[in-house]
Amino acid sequence: MRAHDRATTLVVVDDHGDETLVAHLDASCPDLVLIDLLARVHLATIRGGMALRIRDASPQLRELIELCGLTCVLALEARREAELGEQLGVEEVVEPADPPV
Numbered sequence: 001m002r003a004h005d006r007a008t009t010l011v012v013v014d015d016h017g018d019e020t021l022v023a024h025l026d027a028s029c030p031d032l033v034l035i036d037l038l039a040r041v042h043l044a045t046i047r048g049g050m051a052l053r054i055r056d057a058s059p060q061l062r063e064l065i066e067l068c069g070l071t072c073v074l075a076l077e078a079r080r081e082a083e084l085g086e087q088l089g090v091e092e093v094v095e096p097a098d099p100p101v
Contacts, residue, residue, distance in 0.1 A: 006056045007024040007025060007026060007027075007056065008024070008025040008026075008027040008054060008055070008056055008057050008058060008061060009021065009023070009024055009025075009054070009055040009056055010022040010023045010024075010025065010038075010041065010052060010053075010054060010055075011052070011053045011054075011055060012045050012050050012051070012052055012053075013050060013051045013052075013053055014049070014050050015049055015050070019053075022041070022052075027057060027058050027060070027061040028058050028060065029060065030058070030060055030061040030064045031064075032064075032068075034061070034064075035064060035065065035068050035070065038052075038054065038065075038070075038074055039070065039073070039074070042073065042074055051075065052074070052075060053075050053077055054074060054075060054076050054077065055077045056077075057076050057077075062076060
């Protein structure tokens, strides 16, 4: 995995909205074995009354999930990239007196 790539993260969300980290995966070269694993984990979480969220999925993983027809089944969260000069997790504060740009 390249240094600038982030690991794909699996998170389970319970019915109260609490999140539990399940795993960090190197999904830079996904295959059907990984898709099978994700589908099985998804089924297990649904049966347990919870939901599975997949964060920071690589473009290759997203494409393979789409190719397998599981886009509507597996919950992929949008991958957010930092803009130039921006750090992830830092929000800009706008003051009401600021003129519109």
